[in-house]
Amino acid sequence: MRLLNSLTLQLEEFGDDQTPEYVILSHMWGDEEVSFKDMQGPIVKQSKGLAKIKSCCAQAARDGFKYTWIDTCCIDKSSSAELSEAINSMYEWYKNARICYAYLDDVTLDADGPDFQYLETLESSRWFSRGWTLQELIAPSIVEFYDSNWSELGTKLSLQEEVSKITGIDIRVLRGDEPRTCNVAQRMSWASMRTTTRPEDMAYCLIGLFNVNMPLLYGEGGPRAFTRLQEEIMRNSEDYTLFAWSAQYPQASWAHRGLLASSPQEFGNPEGHGRRCWQFSELLHSSPADFGSLPGPPTPGQRQTVWEDPPNLTSRGLRIRLPLRRTGTGEDYLACLYCRREMNDELLCITLRKIPNNRWLFGRVLAHEVTFLAADQMQTFEYSTIYVIQGTSDSAEWRPLWSHEYDLQVFGVKLVQDTGQDFSICEVFPKAESEDKWDPVGGKFILHELTHLAVRILEVRGGPKSEPFFIVFGVLKGKNIPWCDVLTSDEMSEYGEGSAEGLYNSTGYWDGYAGKTDRVSKFLGFSKLVTAAARQGPLPQAEQQGTCMRGYTLTISVKRQLVFGPHRTDSEGF
Structure with missing residues (x-):
């Protein structure tokens, strides 16, 4: 020294x-x-x-x-x-x-x-x-x-x-x-409102507090460094409050997370974020062995030793044995974390979703929420050994090639009319709900989570001899990459639809969704060229505080351009 x-x-x-x-x-x-x-x-x-x-x-x-x-x-x-x-x-x-x-x-x-x-x-x-x-x-x-x-x-x-x-x-x-007299989540919460100059240091500065050692890899990024810290903590102690974090902002219903947090901020106390009505200090952490003594243990005969190894990382994900209970008729399950509130013995649970076509692979969903259940509800749970993916919903290992049901976190779109002929918006669908904001004057709209593909259909017309066409806008699931498309009246007739709402609810169009791009150019008849471009863009200033919104710009141009030769209606990038 x-x-x-x-x-x-x-x-x-x-x-x-x-x-x-x-x-x-x-x-x-x-x-x-x-x-x-x-x-x-x-x-x-x-x-x-x-x-x-x-x-x-x-x-x-x-x-x-x-x-x-x-x-x-x-x-x-x-x-x-x-x-x-x-x-x-x-x-x-x-x-x-x-x-x-x-x-x-x-x-x-x-x-x-x-x-x-x-x-x-x-x-x-x-x-x-x-x-x-x-x-x-x-x-x-x-x-x-x-x-x-x-x-x-x-x-x-x-x-x-x-x-x-x-x-x-x-x-x-x-x-x-000793700090170890407090559970892992409580210790993490002490760091939730703190910052460091280098993102990796937010993990490295906690090494001693959790009595672990790990190499320093500056450049790996804060989330990766924090993941490694949590992995070391798991090797040192079997404390399931490590998984009791909640995301800072509401998560899209399709967004999968792992069991490990991305930063100490996700262990924030309620005074700091207004997201919880409880404190980590209220949690009593039990080992799985002690948990069998709680009222109403999972299923008859489960008081014996049903736990195996402690949680450990594998190439399939985090292997862990937890009490699970299906919620409803879908593939969502409540998972109990062997934690209970001191004041009333309520059990702390999170929501996991089974990955399609995989019996034992799960991801965490609704990561901004935790659920408390009465202790006697444990009789409705069953112990299961499962694997939980660590990462986001676009993990290549399980992501399906195509899914018709897409939804999106809140995002804002600015419609820009490029130089050329004027046009007007005749219809927008889905129609604005109470929380959505549509500003036809400013050409801006704020979309909240949708139940299907995250799109807006814009039917626009220009000039006295107008020819209607449709603009489709969406965002690739889990990637925040915008795309757009232009459909002529002839193409709309192929789907038997003549309205934005009809196209939105049509199944025929979405079957070809996988080939969409962010730049489209298409002719209307022989004299008009429609171009559309979907770009990343800034959010309105008023929408930037306290949200997980993303901004996009959809630029539309209608220009008169004579075309000699065959009638051209094909779509091409530009």
């Missing part, structure tokens, strides 16, 4: 069994930080970072400690091996420090201010919103908070109630209890 001499500001290295007592700094990185390389030179340039180091070492010296550890200058970040070792060891380094100085450089103490203002001042600090500072708050037994002038604000113990309100961390943990 490399430590900074508090008196000489020189770096010194120590073996694991020779490390002296030291204090440690927790802070927010800013401009002009001093690196390990900077400390190797004969003179370190005066900077804000150096001033912070000097102030920290001065405080350590006043407290009687010769050595200090500061992450900016005690780690050689040019060495990927050293950086990986440091991150995997950091929780222990903070835990072993005699004192942790939490330096809040965006807080200035007002000794004469009222108590409530004191809490607001603390809460406003970015220090409480950073991912890395979570373990730096929990791991050390002693944390002292300092403001921008290095005036003491209090300690983790003296401010335990305030810090608990700000962070959601159980007071018992702030008073020194």
Whole structure:
């Protein structure tokens, strides 16, 4: 371990069994930080970072400690091996420090201010919103908070109630209890409102909190790093609250997820997201062995040992044994996670859907929801060993080549009339529901989830001798790729339809859906060329807050163009 001499500001290295007592700094990185390389030179340039180091070492010296550890200058970040070792060891380094100085450089103490203002001042600090500072708050037994002038604000113990309100961390943990006394979901929830500069760090900063080790792979992306973290947690502990997350926004009914969350944000508490009426701290986690003692165990004779191995990842998905109960006549099942609420013994369940043509393969659906059932409902469940896919609904392993029933999450479309002849919209279908918004003046519409293909049929006419035609718009299921099509009156007659509603409900047209594209050009008679282009586009500003919407632009052009030769009605890309 490399430590900074508090008196000489020189770096010194120590073996694991020779490390002296030291204090440690927790802070927010800013401009002009001093690196390990900077400390190797004969003179370190005066900077804000150096001033912070000097102030920290001065405080350590006043407290009687010769050595200090500061992450900016005690780690050689040019060495990927050293950086990986440091991150995997950091929780222990903070835990072993005699004192942790939490330096809040965006807080200035007002000794004469009222108590409530004191809490607001603390809460406003970015220090409480950073991912890395979570373990730096929990791991050390002693944390002292300092403001921008290095005036003491209090300690983790003296401010335990305030810090608990700000962070959601159980007071018992702030008073020194091991974090593992709280279930996995509760610990994840402490990180749900925090952020990191690099997306992968949102997973890496939690390594110590869950007592796991994993290699660092910067560039893999936040979701992949967080998945690997959860896989390591599963190898270390059999805690089914790991699967008790819920998606931040409503999910389309066809959208399949796995049992693992994509980020800590999906473990958010109800105060933060307004999505739950319960807290993870209410959950009592039981092992499958203990679960058989609950009232009304699944099916007669199921009290014996029916569980096998703990959850484990396979090439087919996550293999897990859960109590299941079919919901209705479809392929959806409630799965109990061996968790119950302390106050009333209600059982925590999520919804799984059986993948078509596969007896044991499931995906999680309605991932934004969890269900609580009375404990005596367990008699209606049956234990099953299943495989749950990890990923989204477009996984090639099970996605059907064609399905007529398509639906979509909320999305917005802007209709643009390109240069050329004017035209008017005669019909839009499906017709706007109460939650849909159709603006014929602005040419914009907001579509909510549909029961069939996500389309809008636009019948448009232009000029006194108009010839009707139809525009079809849709989005490829699970891929957010828009497509469009142009149909002439002659083509419409092939389907026996003359209206947008009729075409929408026709089965003949959709049989050829798989060949649709996002650019279409087609002639009407001998003199008009209709072109349509479906593109990604921005959402209206008013629709961007708190939604999972996507924006698209549908550009339509009708131009007069003489054609010599055979009547041309074929469709071609352009």
